[in-house]
Amino acid sequence: MPSDLVHLYMRIDHLPQIWCPGCGNGVIMRDVAVAIDELIHDEENSINREDIVIVSGIGCSSRAAGYLDFNSIHTTHGRAIAFASGIKMANPKLHVIVLTGDGDCSAIGGNHLIHAARRNLGLTVVCFNNDIYGMTGGQYSPTTPHGDRATTAPYGNVDRPFDIANLASGAGASFSARGDVYHARETIDIIKQAILHKGFSLVDVYSICPTYYGRKNKKGDAVEMLKWQKENLVPTARYYSMSEGERANKKLIGILSFNDYPEYTEEYARIIALCRKAKKK
Amino acid sequence: MSKTVLMQGNEAAVEGAIAAGMRFFAGYPITPSTEIAETCALRLPQEGGKFIQMEDEISSIAAVLGASAAGMKAMTATSGPGFSLMQENLGYGAMAEIPCVIVDVQRSGPSTGLPTSPSQGDYMQARWGTHGDHPVIALSPASVLETYTLMIRAFNLAEKYRTPVIFLMDEIVGHMREGVELPDPGKLIINQRKMSFHDGANKQCYFVPEGEYVPAMKPFGQGERYNITGLAHDESGFPVNSSEIAGRLVKRLLDKVEKNTDHICRVEEIEMDDAETAIVCFGGTTRAARDAVNAARAVGKKVGMFRPVTVWPFPEKQLRARLPQLKRILVVEHNHGQMLLEVQRCVGGALPVGFLGRIDGTVISPRDILARLGEMEGMHHAE
Ligand SMILES: Cc1ncc(C[n+]2csc(CCOP(=O)(O)OP(=O)(O)O)c2C)c(N)n1
Ligand code: SF4
Ligand SMILES: [Mg+2]
Numbered sequence: 001m002p003s004d005l006v007h008l009y010m011r012i013d014h015l016p017q018i019w020c021p022g023c024g025n026g027v028i029m030r031d032v033a034v035a036i037d038e039l040i041h042d043e044e045n046s047i048n049r050e051d052i053v054i055v056s057g058i059g060c061s062s063r064a065a066g067y068l069d070f071n072s073i074h075t076t077h078g079r080a081i082a083f084a085s086g087i088k089m090a091n092p093k094l095h096v097i098v099l100t101g102d103g104d105c106s107a108i109g110g111n112h113l114i115h116a117a118r119r120n121l122g123l124t125v126v127c128f129n130n131d132i133y134g135m136t137g138g139q140y141s142p143t144t145p146h147g148d149r150a151t152t153a154p155y156g157n158v159d160r161p162f163d164i165a166n167l168a169s170g171a172g173a174s175f176s177a178r179g180d181v182y183h184a185r186e187t188i189d190i191i192k193q194a195i196l197h198k199g200f201s202l203v204d205v206y207s208i209c210p211t212y213y214g215r216k217n218k219k220g221d222a223v224e225m226l227k228w229q230k231e232n233l234v235p236t237a238r239y240y241s242m243s244e245g246e247r248a249n250k251k252l253i254g255i256l257s258f259n260d261y262p263e264y265t266e267e268y269a270r271i272i273a274l275c276r277k278a279k280k281k
Numbered sequence: 282m283s284k285t286v287l288m289q290g291n292e293a294a295v296e297g298a299i300a301a302g303m304r305f306f307a308g309y310p311i312t313p314s315t316e317i318a319e320t321c322a323l324r325l326p327q328e329g330g331k332f333i334q335m336e337d338e339i340s341s342i343a344a345v346l347g348a349s350a351a352g353m354k355a356m357t358a359t360s361g362p363g364f365s366l367m368q369e370n371l372g373y374g375a376m377a378e379i380p381c382v383i384v385d386v387q388r389s390g391p392s393t394g395l396p397t398s399p400s401q402g403d404y405m406q407a408r409w410g411t412h413g414d415h416p417v418i419a420l421s422p423a424s425v426l427e428t429y430t431l432m433i434r435a436f437n438l439a440e441k442y443r444t445p446v447i448f449l450m451d452e453i454v455g456h457m458r459e460g461v462e463l464p465d466p467g468k469l470i471i472n473q474r475k476m477s478f479h480d481g482a483n484k485q486c487y488f489v490p491e492g493e494y495v496p497a498m499k500p501f502g503q504g505e506r507y508n509i510t511g512l513a514h515d516e517s518g519f520p521v522n523s524s525e526i527a528g529r530l531v532k533r534l535l536d537k538v539e540k541n542t543d544h545i546c547r548v549e550e551i552e553m554d555d556a557e558t559a560i561v562c563f564g565g566t567t568r569a570a571r572d573a574v575n576a577a578r579a580v581g582k583k584v585g586m587f588r589p590v591t592v593w594p595f596p597e598k599q600l601r602a603r604l605p606q607l608k609r610i611l612v613v614e615h616n617h618g619q620m621l622l623e624v625q626r627c628v629g630g631a632l633p634v635g636f637l638g639r640i641d642g643t644v645i646s647p648r649d650i651l652a653r654l655g656e657m658e659g660m661h662h663a664e
Contacts, residue, residue: 011508013484014519050504055347066508066519069482071501073350074510074520075343076373082340086347086355089331090305091502094351112343115336268331275326 009033011069018063022222024181024207028128029064031184031205032099035191036070045196052095055084057109059101059135061128061207078108081116084123092122092265095195102129102143106162110142113164113202114171120199121264126191127164127202130209138212149216168202169257175201177255181208182229186236186253193255198263206233206251285462290454291316291358293425293461294384295324297432298356302471303382304330305355307344309337309363312396313452314386317358338363342370346379350509352500354436358384361403362393365410371445372411373511375534378487378496380439380474382432384448386455389642398642399452399565404619407447408593414531416538418545419447419593423567425459431590437472438545442537443495449592451615453565453644479505484517494537538594546596549588552578556585557608558654561600561624563589565644566613572647577654584654595623604631609657611635613650633657 006012010033019025039047052070056062058077065072071094075083080098088096098105105113105127116123132150133139140150140157143164147156169176175197179187187205194201208214208225219225236254239247288296294317298306306321308314322332331348335341338359345355359367364385374381387403389395403410407419420435422428432448439446475497477483486498486507499505512520513527521527538545549567552574553559562570570586577584587603587610589596609632612621621636628634637653639645 011482011519050506051502053351053501066510069506071506072508073347073377073501074508074512075346076369076511079339079343079370082335082343083347083350085333085335085340086305086307086344086349087351087501088347089333089344090348090351090353090355094502111336112340115340268326272326272329272331276329279327 005033005037009037009069010067014067017067019060020211022208022210023060024130024209025061025064025128027181027184028061028126028187028205028207029067031179031188032064032097032126032191033068035188035195038188039192039195047095047195051093052097053087054097054099055080055087056099057101057104059104059133061101061130061134062099062104064099064128078104079112080104081109081112081123081125085116085121088121088123089265089268092269096123097195098123098125100125100127101134102127102131102164103133103141106142106164106167113168117168117171117173117200117202119264120172120174120261122198123200124191124194124197125202126194127204128207129164129204130207130213132209132213134209134212138216151216165202165204165256172261173202173257174199174259174261175255176257177201177203178206178251178253179203180206180229180233180253182226183233183235183253190255199261285460287458287460288425289316290422290425290428290450290457291386292320293428294358294432294448294450295320296463297429298382298436299324299328299330300429300466300469301433301436302354303356303436304328305345305348305353306330306357307333307335307341307348307355308357308359309335309341311360311363313388313455314358314360314384316455317384317386338366339370342367342374342383345381346370346374346377349379349381350501352503354380354440356382356384358386360386360388361390364403364406368410372413372415374445375411375415375417376511377509378443379445379509380443381445382435382439382448383445384450387449387451389640395642397452399615399644400640400642401451401564401566401615401619402640403449404592404614404616407449414535416444416534417447417593418442418444418538418591419449420590421449421564421592422454423549423564423588424454425457426461428454429461429463433469433471437470440472440474441495442541443474444537447593449564451565477505482506486516487514487518488516489533494533494540542594542596542598545591546594546599547590548596548599549586549590551586553585553587553603555583556606557583559585559587559603559607559610560613560650561587561610561620562613563592563620566615569645569647569650570613573650573654576647576651589620592620595620595627597623597627600624600627604628607632609633609635611637611650611654611657613637613645615639615645
């Protein structure tokens with residue numbers, strides 16, 4: 001992150017952060033800060049810094065909330081989206097951005113994820129997806145690929161994984177996208193669009209955890225893991241220029257689904273207006 | 282102007298909350314609390330407020346805490362099974378100092394138990410349900426009118442002390458219907474939480490001056506920026522690993538309630554001035570206890586009723602003040618002896634403490650109480 005951005009948007013007295021060397025979390029946190037900064041300075045869509053609320057759950061990734069100098073709330077494991085739902089309902093003008101992990105938002109918090117998506121409540125969820133429970137030391141998560149190793153999958157993971165972006169669109173999210181650590185510029189642009197999107201938006205950002213996932217699965221160091229992202233995760237334009245065959249085993253970085261369903265707090269405002277009109281009569 | 286209306290206890294809980302300024306409710310249906318959610322769904326949008334039916338009780342209390350952090354007075358309501366699910370976030374509210382009211386309309390347990398039958402089996406859960414040492418304020422109403430007025434006090438205490446307040450109802454009071462004369466809304470005292478005058482980043486949002494216990498901060502979105510966490514934190518709201526800071530924080534949270542029991546603890550006493558026997562009861566056992574007092578007085582027995590209205594912290598100062606005049610105490614509750622333990626702790630063996638409880642979902646009658654009193658007196662004479 002350019003150093004002026006660090007001073008502007010980070011609580012610098014609390015740096016350095018707790019993350020391991022080579023962890024992807026710092027890059028994703030930077031992407032979120034850059035996306036917000038660009039929106040604050042965007043003449044067309046300018047948003048107000050004081051209207052931004054960062055909500056996180058529990059996990060390595062969820063520590064990002066404390067480092068970002070906005071209204072921030074670090075909640076309980078899995079419940080960030082539920083806290084965020086109350087914040088957004090209480091004050092719909094706020095831009096409520098949930099920073100969460102793959103375990104936080106799709107295991108213990110999976111129920112809240114699908115229901116917020118179904119309601120189309122105007123939150124932006126950025127999932128730091130490292131395919132593992134980092135904070136507790138490398139247990140398998142709902143996104144750990146089948147057959148991979150984790151401290152609780154010493155013989156290979158029996159479970160089949162979720163694709164969180166597809167899960168969210170299946171649950172009715174009106175904006176669902178995928179980003180990663182390597183393609184930072186693309187990911188920043190996706191996060192910006194997600195924040196500007198009125199309804200529920202989710203960006204599943206593929207992160208890297210060299211310490212646990214990487215080591216357990218012989219994926220090499222952080223540089224090796226980023227190389228894998230470079231080769232296997234493909235931004236939209238290039239993805240759609242590829243043949244079916246070329247796309248096999250590759251994943252799209254970009255927007256997966258998008259629609260303009262009515263947003264929940266706007267729908268509720270209509271109910272209030274209706275009741276008030278009836279009361280006046 | 283005050284007006285008389287026919288109301289159910291659960292409805293009175295909602296109307297009291299609205300009078301106190303509650304404008305956000307999140308909940309998940311469960312007998313015997315469901316009418317609270319239904320009434321909120323109907324009434325809140327009429328008042329410009331908001332209702333949401335969440336996917337479970339965990340998210341209900343989470344949404345309530347979120348709404349409160351953003352400045353709304355917020356409430357949820359449930360019964361035993363849902364109250365169990367709320368416990369983790371209840372502790373979060375205490376640690377992060379976010380005001381809210383949690384209604385538990387108790388039913389028979391354990392587990393799914395007898396969903397439509399009365400019980401007071403959550404008394405200890407209200408105190409110790411969440412993990413770790415934490416402050417608790419819990420109030421328990423005994424009538425429809427008191428449900429209304431006490432709910433206003435519940436919000437006032439939540440706002441004043443910045444902590445979740447548990448409103449411990451039971452099936453009897455929740456489903457009771459009475460004609461009530463509601464107080465004049467203009468005469469109600471309504472507290473608001475203390476707010477800071479800070480703009481921009483505040484590195485001292487949790488600062489509390491010497492001799493005070495409650496921090497002042499603006500809700501999210503009003504220009505003051507700070508961090509909230511359930512981890513042990515310093516004055517900036519940022520997590521710390523220092524045992525000194527963590528110890529000081531939890532001590533302040535506990536002190537906030539313990540040093541203010543004179544303000545928080547309320548009791549109702551009937552015929553206690555010359556009483557030699559005290560019936561201790563709360564919430565749904567109160568009517569039977571009052572009838573028993575009247576019946577005993579009619580035959581010249583010096584029996585009174587001592588009822589904690591604030592059930593947590595237990596009003597021990599008020600009970601201890603009565604001990605010198607008493608010969609015996611009978612604790613009556615719809616459980617296997619929970620408040621009994623608090624009474625025994627306060628009495629410390631100085632008097633015989635008898636118990637009458639029920640765990641089968643049926644109601645204790647005045648006759649049951651009189652019979653138990655008779656037994657106790659008999660025991661006393663035999664000594
Ligand atoms: C109720 C509860 N259960 C379990 C935990 C322990 N725990 C903390 S973080 C975590 C997993 C985090 O994984 P993820 O969300 O993927 O975040 P990461 O650390 O990988 O960024 C677990 C199981 C907890 N804090 N609370
Ligand atoms: S354990 Fe993994 S996710 Fe957690 S900080 Fe280290 S590298 Fe990052
Ligand atoms: Mg993870």
